Amino acid sequence: MSAEPNPYSVGETTDNLSEEPRTFFGNVLVFIRVVVFSILWMFVFFFGSAMIVGFLAGTYFVFLALQSADPSEPSLWIGTGTVVISEGMGLLGLMLGLLGKLPGTRR
DSSP: OOOOOOTTTOTSSSTTTTTOOOOOOHHHHHHHHHHHHHHHHHHHHHHHHHHHHHHHHHHHHHHHHHHHOOOOSSSSHHHEEEOHHHHHHHHHHHHHHHTTOOOOOOO
């Protein structure tokens, strides 16, 4: 074993080595990157959930049509549910992105 200290170990009194001072312009660029990636994640969550809910609603309508010749059950709740779930998931993606919980949004 060599007597040199391990460069990968950090002592208890050492500050966080990964933090580097940022200028105002650097902070603005980080903020813009976080906002852009958060908006992209919002679209991914929105359209992903819309596709899943749309597929499930279509499957429901197919099975409903197979059971009877005249499906007279009101289906307004399916459209409302699709909108609410899609918008809710989009807002969840935006919120998680702004909090830095999703890839590309960490500060």
